[in-house]
Amino acid sequence: MNINYRSHNEILKLASSVIDLIWHFFPDSIDKPSYERSEVGSLKPAVFNEISAEEFFLKVFNSENVQGKHTTNHIEFGAKQIIIVRDDDDKEFVMKLVEEAAMVETVFDCKGMEFDVVLYNFFKNSPARKKWRVIHSFLDKNEKGVPIFSREKHCSLSSELKQLYVAVEILNFN
Numbered sequence: 001m002n003i004n005y006r007s008h009n010e011i012l013k014l015a016s017s018v019i020d021l022i023w024h025f026f027p028d029s030i031d032k033p034s035y036e037r038s039e040v041g042s043l044k045p046a047v048f049n050e051i052s053a054e055e056f057f058l059k060v061f062n063s064e065n066v067q068g069k070h071t072t073n074h075i076e077f078g079a080k081q082i083i084i085v086r087d088d089d090d091k092e093f094v095m096k097l098v099e100e101a102a103m104v105e106t107v108f109d110c111k112g113m114e115f116d117v118v119l120y121n122f123f124k125n126s127p128a129r130k131k132w133r134v135i136h137s138f139l140d141k142n143e144k145g146v147p148i149f150s151r152e153k154h155c156s157l158s159s160e161l162k163q164l165y166v167a168v169e170i171l172n173f174n
Contacts, residue, residue, distance in 0.1 A: 002034050002035065002036050008038050009038045011168065012035070012036050012038055014168050015036075015165060015168045015169055016036075018161060018164050018165045018168055019032070019033065019165065020138075021135060021138060021161055022158070022161045022162065022165065024138050025134075025138070025149060025151075025154065025157060025158070025161075026151075026157075026158045026161075029158050029162075030162075053093070053094065053097060053120070053121070054097065056120075057094075057097050057098060081102060081103070081118075082102065082103045082104070082105055082110065082118075083098065083102050083103070083104045083105075083118045083119075083120050084104075084105060084106070084110055084118070084119050084120065084167055084170060085104060085105070085106055085107075085120045085121065086106065086107065086120075086121065086122055086125050086126070086163075087106055087125065088106060089125075090106075090120065090121060090125060091104050091105065091106055094120055102118075107163055107166055107167045107170075108163075110166075110167075110170050111166050111170075113170060119167050119168075122164065122167060126160055127156055127160070128154075128157050128160045131147075131153070131154050131157055132157070132160075133146060133147055134146065134147050134148075134149050134154050135157075137149055
């Protein structure tokens with residue numbers, strides 16, 4: 001059965017694309033699952049790029065945390081919403097920004113759960129750093145300056161892609 005009743009097609013497509021990357025670069029690291037589809041439609045996930053954490057949370061929560069003064073949000077974050085961060089350092093940073101306005105957890109802590117999610121700064125603090133650029137070799141074979149994939153040199157991407165997949169699987173936009 002390949003029908004998913006809890007996530008919409010755009011999230012499932014994103015999860016499938018991460019699986020495709022893992023399978024392409026590290027084919028022996030996972031069993032390739034069959035692709036799921038959904039009867040549920042929704043908007044594509046929003047991506048905020050090149051924006052400071054403070055500016056992002058101001059836009060999302062319409063909040064300010066300046067010199068101990070915090071105004072609350074126009075978005076009601078409830079029990080199903082969460083901000084997912086890469087590690088405990090990011091968790092501490094984001095918790096100071098949002099205070100009581102939202103739950104904040106690491107990808108590891110949320111594995112197996114479902115939330116309406118904001119995934120915060122996943123790539124910026126990645127231990128793989130510039131190694132992510134090799135992904136372009138999968139997406140565009142002719143792009144200049146893209147490094148050639150080496151399993152030994154890029155081995156950290158295997159766990160990074162799996163962690164990204166777990167984060168995407170947590171997304172639930174019903």
